[in-house]
Amino acid sequence: MIDPLYVVSGFGVGLLVGMTGVGGGSLMTPLLILVFGVHPATAVGTDLLYAAATKTAGTAAHGWARSIHWPAVIRLASGSIPASILTLVILWQLDLSGESSRSLVNLVLCFALLLTAVSLIFRKSIMQRYRRRLEQINPGTAARATVLVGVALGVLVSISSVGAGAVGVTALLLLYPQLPMTRIVASDIAHAVPLTLVAGIGHWATGAIDWHLMAVLLVGSLPGILIGSYCAHRVPETALRLVLATTLIVVAGNLASHELHSSSSNITAFARSTAH
Template identity: 40%
Template sequence: MSLDAPTTLSGLLVGVVVGLTGVGGGALMTPILVLVFGIAPQTAVGTDLLVAAVTKLFGVAVHQRHGTVDWQIVRRLALGSLPAAALTLAWMQWSGAERVGDGLIIKAVAVALMITAVGMLLKSWLHQVGKRERIKRPQWFRRLQRWLTSVAGAVLGVLVTLTSIGAGALGTVMMVHLYPLRMNSHKLVGTDLAHAIPLALIAGLGHLLIGNVDTTLMTNLLLGSVPGVLLGSLVGTRLPMKFVQGAISIVLVLVGVKMLMH
């Protein structure tokens, strides 16, 4: 295996962002691989999923030591996301969708980026709506909370398996709405990272079996992303998170437009 410095540096930068916010793994890495390095979209998706699974494992280790992972919410999300990911992979294999044209994959990634950006921009508003409903109708809200969490997980499972995008950004948006009184910013990041690991692993292994993973590319990305996520997780509490996530939202919109025009 040959070391590729630009690829490793890209992994480092994306790893830092993931460690800081829990957001931006697939949403940043997949477009970088396609637009900057010219990697085939289906290979970018499959490779990024396995990179994300390993990278986020190190981030979760840091958050677990600080007690910022809510494992009950992780289980509820996984109840929906893991079966959805497995069914999506089965459909891709059965229908031949893994061999779909690059143009369609790029458009799917672009749409996922747009949805992710909108979700991040509406995050504060959705948190307030959830908080109001939680206080006004607590019993009704709590009764639906568990099942809606699994439904949200299922949506993430399909989206992440197809595009590698959504586990972080959309996952955190869904959690602030469904758990407005329970989640602070640090628990949000830790819980999101913990849920993303099994989801990305199952989806990534499925893509590996299909043939959509470049192991040399994956290794170079991991050489950068693992130290990056550790650094981001350690210093995340010292940065203004609203500013960071707002900046990421703007970047995602611009990248999404670029991919639609690709």
């Protein structure tokens, strides 16, 4: 049975992704956790494969238009894929319990959401301050820095499913100032496909995937992305980014509050059990 609320949620997130190029994991994962009560590990795993499916279509379109800068994609992936695999192996070895896993995902997710919000709000000022300096770095240094950015994204995305959008775009803008924005966005989307696929398969191996939920979300999000892409040039980009960044900050605050409340409840319950 298809829940209309999931379809509407998928459509709304897809609309924002189509308009801004970011917001998929940044909104979908918290939405699943806070609104629908999905366990954070399951929300992350489901969102990763959901992102891999939606961004594959975007990569195909950009590839057809030859707007992808493949050297940057390969460098990012050479850092992010090994980092993702290593992160997942460490998580498996730690064998976190349900509550420990929930806390880890929520904390990393809060950090990733705030980092994404900062990238959205201060992107222009960051570019104005550092772009001229970075234009002077040699190609070899830029290539090594791209691999390191990939490592950071691999860790972030594997734990929280967030980071491959706004954060990746901002980093690429700084490292490749000669590329137009369309090629930067296309390259970021192309890199997100193998990263989210590898991380998603890793979560699938632990059973943290809700296939029915992912299918229902796709039913709503695919039309949303198409409509959002069509409307992207008709809505002020600055206003959209501010609204999205504000939303991410509020969501991060709610997640942090939810985690603190959960932790205090667990401490109270533990104290009561030891008293008896």
